[in-house]
Amino acid sequence: MRRSTAVLSISGRLSELAADIPDNPAIIEVVAGGSHREITYQRLCEDVSALAELFDSWKRDMDGDAVICHPASVSIESAKIILAALCAGVTVFPHSPQIDAEVLSGALSRAGLSGDTRCVRIPPQHETDQDSGATVRITRWESPAEGRRPQYLLATSGSTGIPKLVPFWNFGSYDPRAVPDAVFRTCKWQSGQKQLIVLPIYHIGTVAALIQGVLDRNQVFLANRLDPEELLDTIADRRIEWLMLTPNYMNHLLPAAVRHPERLNSLNAILHTALPCPAPLKQAWLDLLGGERVFEMYGGTEGVGVTVISGSEWMARPGSVGRGLLTEIRIGDARGLERGEDGIGLIYLRRFGASARTHSATPWLQSTSDGFASLGDMGWVDEDGYLYVFDRAANQTATSSGVAWLGRLSLVLRTHPDILDAEGIALTDAGHVDVGMLLVTRDSQTVPDLAELERFCATQMGGHEFPQVYLQVDEIPRSEIGKPDATAIRAIFESASSRQFRTPVTSRFEEEVPHGSTA
Template structure:
């Protein structure tokens, strides 16, 4: 039962938890080989308080305008850094550890902040430690259009270049009526649960799960680079009840999970997000866990709205990402006007209570005068209000032989029983645009049958131009959450040499986009 309904500061909430259960483990960091380290609620409060005092002094030195850029890892140190910044009221930007300083500076400048970065060594970090987390970078909050500084900033994936920064003004305090939030509650989150964090702690879902998990008296387990067997053993041994994954993690875990599914018995909820999930992969996890324990969320870092679907709903509506959760959905044209005809259009979302001013800080997104915002995806809504995402509008590519939808075609290829992973990309050579595909076969020694793949894609997703160029690789470059690294993928094709060294494939596919594809 919750105690009271008053709002507390983050520091007050941590102090309360430390007083109630001082010796209860708050965060346990699991490492390869079965090693681990943990921190109690009392020690967490003490360490976070000391770090918050240091951040406060740094903030005063910068006249109250400090922004701490933290190379976040799945670690106790990153958890303490984010919590300490919230306690001190200092804006924090958790980011990918290996992000280039020049890219980070450009992202800050584009967001209206100072691009000048100053490195500061974290307390207790040995001088010989040059790894991520040993230092943080600091800059100033210089955003004339924003009167109130955000509590934290998060970067978009940056898959098309420089990441964009999104300001967040939630989690300035602990409100027991809002923690856990409505999305997590819908996905079987229970207060005081044993919760596993696997995704990087600079992803919007993970940051929310981390902060709310601590404030909600959960026991958090951080999986630090565990292989599939070790992760599943940890879930069983620690009796994990809730976790969040991406389809890329689901794919890597599936073979081990299928061998010994009893290791998943403790789970109440598994939420997957961030990327489209191939239907066979989703079905395999529903077979393992059942429809009442698997959930999917669709949304974006920009926080324009979310949809959620349970596994049971998905079985009735295969391919859907659910209905709006405190979110209105509109299928519109390029200007955001609602389409009168049935079919695919641009997806617009509007959080309940949002207005046109709500998204002034995300000007790169297309928005309407009545508060609807598009993440750039195309799709449709069925007669029951369930949303289906077809592809990103930016993935529509015109080639000499017709139109290709790169994301959709990649997803369809990943459903083929012989293909473990696939990614399609636009390649430009002498002004001519072609589509190239990287393929990872389940049997590394097998040569893919391109004609059979083409027939499969024609059956599953008619309306796509099949790629003229293909390369077979051992692994596709992806981010930590599984998003394709377009720069690295283009480099692979470039290093493969001229078109003559690749495999050309022609296709007579029709160009129209089918409405009902659910691959």
């Protein structure tokens, strides 16, 4: 079928879909236990239109300054709220349900909104609805970003405990030339496909996948807290063709996928993003799906640029995150000046057409006068233009034994066959800095052999980079997409220092244990 080239409003596109494919499922929410709910394109259009009228009345009551803050879940209700806000032209901020009220208020204030919000419950739209209605909070603009109200806001990961809000002005209308976008097109997105969303609907990639999936007449499946076996069953039974994951999800899904590789046969592509992927984990998925069905994307919520790499390219250049897609890459110094010599430097990205003014809404980024901006990562580019990420610049830690890179060290430890997860942190005590490392073993009953771990690490880094403090935990505090919660991790070590932590492996906070042994 030939695609129309007409640009439509979001509501106009939904009406068009409701007329063309009224009874086709638009969104199917699959929940634990195998049950599901679904909504057709016709009913989706009706429900979104009704919600948009409600949101438009809020906007009029607040002289156009209304902003809807929604604790988004992987659900039909959250999808309808986001789509309705776009239809009504009301700025929507889908955010994590776990965000603390004080943190939310501070993030809103720093973004030019009122930190004061009022809670509103949206009643169920149908008597047969199983939910009791969705909750949103309403606030208002004090000073809109760029002097104009964006279509939606998204929060940075907030791993330091201080999320920042990024404004977006896309999806104000439906342009068939831009849906699917260049990244999704490169990663084998097909119009009308069956796609599965498992990541929370407040992450930049998921929001884009949700909106574009609906507008591109896909069947969008939402996996609501499924365990790995149920997720594989959904992929197989529903013949899912396209899926976005993070390395954290890939790690938890891998054992079940290895047991039942045939359940992945319908997939045309998986796209992983958000975090560095350990090489053995990446290779395991390439062994399962092949190089033409695995893609990786590097970028950030701030939208400064993006790189993409296929599995086949990665096998030829292990560790790379790809070449710029409509993006220029510069390896520079702290001032943004291009490095004259080969080696590691700050990674700067520039979207085609970007200028210095492009980054005025994200002043926390290090940017240059000619439109490049850095997400704070260090890396290098090879002779063919492929980017390699070394670590976050903020992860560089000067310890008493030398310079350590916390992210790189954690990533190396996560490649050990006995380690499921690891995350490092700098510990300061009376001016003395050590590296502390949380470890999660694959067998929770096994205490890791630290001497063997250090022998493993020694093949990839210097001995001065090894942790001085190890703590074994059942789980590392992370966001829903897998980014470490630095505040919670520090609290774990502080608890250990006061002898409240239950499972020390070795620690200078506890009784002296010879380095490389276990307690």
